[in-house]
Amino acid sequence: MGEVKLIGAWGSSMAWRVEMVLKMKGIEYEYVQEDMNNKSPLLLQYNPVHKKVPVFLHNGNAIAESLVIIQYIEETWENGPSVLPKQPYDRAVARFWAKYFDETCLPAMMKAWTAGDGREKAKEEAVELLKFLDDEVKGKKFFGGDTIGFVDIAVSCGAYWCGIISEVVGVELITKDKLPNLCKWIDEFVNYSFVKENLPDQDTLTQVFKAIFLGSAAK
Incomplete structure (x- = not known):
């Protein structure tokens, strides 16, 4: 399914949400640690609106906001348990x-x-x-x-x-x-x-x- 990266920060509950879904579904990903006191050019490039984590990168396409990211993962990967109901x-x-x-x-x-x-x-x-x-x-x-x-x-x-x-x-x-x-x-x-x-x-x-x-x- 291509390259998957997650830009997060230690202790972030919002980034943790996304990590849990990735792990539940067995999706391999690269975790990019962000320092929120010294925001990287990568974070500012991929989330210029809110400038916060998490940011999800899939084949170079960026998605922000944890709940939006989780729904994207759910719609893109069929493997692993579904976190959203079927109906x-x-x-x-x-x-x-x-x-x-x-x-x-x-x-x-x-x-x-x-x-x-x-x-x-x-x-x-x-x-x-x-x-x-x-x-x-x-x-x-x-x-x-x-x-x-x-x-x-x-x-x-x-x-x-x-x-x-x-x-x-x-x-x-x-x-x-x-x-x-x-x-x-x-x-x-x-x-x-x-x-x-x-x-x-x-x-x-x-x-x-x-x-x-x-x-x-x-x-």
Whole structure:
């Protein structure tokens, strides 16, 4: 299927999404490590609009945005498990929830972590938005049913990265009393052997987030 490259950065949850799908499908690829503090000409060439990772290169053609990349991989390679449902309606629903998490939940969560005096209100708003995902995964092992699928990969940031951020900043968003189904899903997801083997080191990621969210206080 030609040359495949992935431009990513260590610890990036968005690049991790793409790597997981590539590994699930057994697709050989070259990983290009990017320094986001000193962006390379390669990254600026292939993603001049957003100037961020991940960027997926297939036979020299560049694709940006993790969810778009995953859908491209799904449509291009038939080998390995499918991460999107077979039925058009189910696919549309999966795309909806993945987009909902990225465009609605993540900004609200970030606001809760960074808000000053309005932090408690921002926290409540974020939890209310996450309740829709909590209802969606109720009674399921994964969002994709018995196997990891598109929505699970999309919400993976909430399963691992967001937990570390919450601990660093002292604002816990996903709790058993407010979001019991999401908590159960997180436990299933992060302990799933394939996922667990490929998660970035927690201690290192903690230090990265301390530098980002706490700045000089982390030194």
